[in-house]
Amino acid sequence: MRRDVFQAIADPTRRAIISLIALHAMTPNALAEHFDTSRQAVSKHLRILTECQLVKQEVQGREIYYQLELSKMKEIDKWLEQFRKIWEQRFSELDNVLLTLKNKENES
Amino acid sequence: MRRDVFQAIADPTRRAIISLIALHAMTPNALAEHFDTSRQAVSKHLRILTECQLVKQEVQGREIYYQLELSKMKEIDKWLEQFRKIWEQRFSELDNVLLTLKNKENES
DNA sequence: TATATTTGCAACTGATTGGTTTCATAAACA
């Protein structure tokens, strides 16, 4: 069972769950109300999110509050870093081209 | 066929392809040399990446150069924005707590 | 022109996915 953050966020329902619990912890029941699927399906998604440590549980009586593990989200951000570097570089290259054009204009 | 950026980056081989072509365009054959899978499997991954516009082709004779569409990568970055906001907020909250503690220390 | 190279596509396969329904467990409450 391959279980990593990227596979976890591939599913749209799981992305929605992640967004919902990003601010406050929520119970599976409360979450399920936001979707067309069954409570059990949501529970299954939560299991996947737990397995890749994107989510942590806080038991409160018979209820379980699920909360996003923000630090794990940074893993995605970390992977994006390499591309961010490139697009910033490309952007500054474009800047240089524009600057050169402007200078040439002033010279003439 | 659900085909979006998030589903595209779920596969580790596709993530590797994306990283490889981020800097220079590459042909399917050249890409396939980096993996244990067949050329056809890589070709299939490229088709998926093309379908969600993460990649663009440049035909050159009988060779096809695949290049990353950086702008599409920003879609992931955009989705992450909401969480980045939260973790920066949490961080500044922590900052405030530390500052309050420090002030109390000075008062005593 | 005949041959080699680069590529994509189709058909098939076993594994995985996301959903369902059913059941078991544990806590809250009457």
Place this chain on the structure above:
DNA sequence: TGTTTATGAAACCAATCAGTTGCAAATATA
């Protein structure tokens, strides 16, 4: 104590996935 509520786990199912092999088309080269 008996019932309701909240939850996870198991068994099943259709669809999708990532890989394979074989083939066709187009370009390059001898």
